[in-house]
Amino acid sequence: MDIALRGIALFVFVYLLTRVIGRRELSSLQPFDLILLIVLGDLIQQGLTQDDYSVTGAFIAVATIASLQVLTSWTAFKFPRLRRVLDGHPIVLVEDGRVIERNLRRERLTIDDLAEQARENELASLADVQWAIFEPSGAISFIPKK
Amino acid sequence: MAGVPDTIDLERDRDLKGRERDIWVRRGLMSIVAAIPVIALFNVFGQRAETRTLVGPAASLKISAPARLRGGLLYQARFHITARQDIKDAYLVLGPGWAEGMQMNTIEPSPVSEASNNGRLSFELGHIGAGHSYILFMQFQVNPTNVAFGRKQTVWLNDGKTRLLTFSRNLTVYP
Numbered sequence: 001m002d003i004a005l006r007g008i009a010l011f012v013f014v015y016l017l018t019r020v021i022g023r024r025e026l027s028s029l030q031p032f033d034l035i036l037l038i039v040l041g042d043l044i045q046q047g048l049t050q051d052d053y054s055v056t057g058a059f060i061a062v063a064t065i066a067s068l069q070v071l072t073s074w075t076a077f078k079f080p081r082l083r084r085v086l087d088g089h090p091i092v093l094v095e096d097g098r099v100i101e102r103n104l105r106r107e108r109l110t111i112d113d114l115a116e117q118a119r120e121n122e123l124a125s126l127a128d129v130q131w132a133i134f135e136p137s138g139a140i141s142f143i144p145k146k
Numbered sequence: 147m148a149g150v151p152d153t154i155d156l157e158r159d160r161d162l163k164g165r166e167r168d169i170w171v172r173r174g175l176m177s178i179v180a181a182i183p184v185i186a187l188f189n190v191f192g193q194r195a196e197t198r199t200l201v202g203p204a205a206s207l208k209i210s211a212p213a214r215l216r217g218g219l220l221y222q223a224r225f226h227i228t229a230r231q232d233i234k235d236a237y238l239v240l241g242p243g244w245a246e247g248m249q250m251n252t253i254e255p256s257p258v259s260e261a262s263n264n265g266r267l268s269f270e271l272g273h274i275g276a277g278h279s280y281i282l283f284m285q286f287q288v289n290p291t292n293v294a295f296g297r298k299q300t301v302w303l304n305d306g307k308t309r310l311l312t313f314s315r316n317l318t319v320y321p
Contacts, residue, residue, distance in 0.1 A: 006321070022172070089159055090159050100160065103162065131150075131154075
């Protein structure tokens with residue numbers, strides 16, 4: 001029972017964390033972000049199963065997390081109003097080559113971050129971008145000008 | 147100019163209409179998250195030892211042990227008895243709250259005897275001469291499933307059947 005309860009508590013906390021830390025941290029996998037993710041996973045594991053080395057314990061933990069994940073996505077699918085809270089909405093960062101700085105600031109993104117992402121999408125200049133949209137997943141979608 | 151991408155609502159996603167408060171909700175929640183380690187620095191979640199000293203006419207007892215713990219932690223309880231008068235047969239008696247859901251790894255030095263005293267843990271320490279000290283070290287580990295809020299931990303120092311000192315405190319074990 002304890003593992004299931006710990007699983008629920010940690011899932012809610014990590015879900016909350018991913019929603020409040022901002023998409024910037026989710027999207028950019030810099031070397032340090034990668035280290036942070038690994039460390040986070042290790043810390044959560046210790047709190048979740050503690051000294052339980054059993055296969056049963058692992059089943060309970062994995063089943064709890066997986067069920068909560070499905071429940072969350074089902075809730076977001078079934079209740080559109082909750083989708084805003086659970087997943088968030090996209091944010092337009094560039095429209096017709098014009099950077100919307102207010103929206104960049106809101107997500108703690110710089111022009112350099114945006115230009116870097118654009119280059120990774122084979123766009124040399126932000127002026128060539130028709131739309132840049134910061135997706136709820138943390139990825140930036142670029143739609144080039146035609 | 148190309149059309150607006152599907153499902154993008156310019157008022158909502160570009161002008162952020164109706165989303166002005168979102169950022170403050172996020173900042174508020176982030177502040178709560180950031181407050182956790184700050185609160186932890188003030189020993190709210192344990193595991194720093196707290197020291198309390200009791201002084202009686204026959205002896206003084208200094209107890210040093212954390213009053214706030216978390217599942218799985220290793221910790222030490224230190225009982226420092228200083229005899230102000232000759233204690234012929236000292237007994238340190240611990241209430242069951244000291245042992246409930248705990249692993250008792252080591253007791254040093256080993257008591258002369260251990261027994262149950264009406265459900266309490268009774269350690270016979272033997273003779274402590276006036277002006278002399280006796281320090282009992284106990285090493286514990288909290289069982290991972292042990293959770294406690296306000297569990298009473300009582301300590302009695304006896305000379306034979308005569309009670310010399312009584313100490314009580316509340317233990318918190320966070321899950």
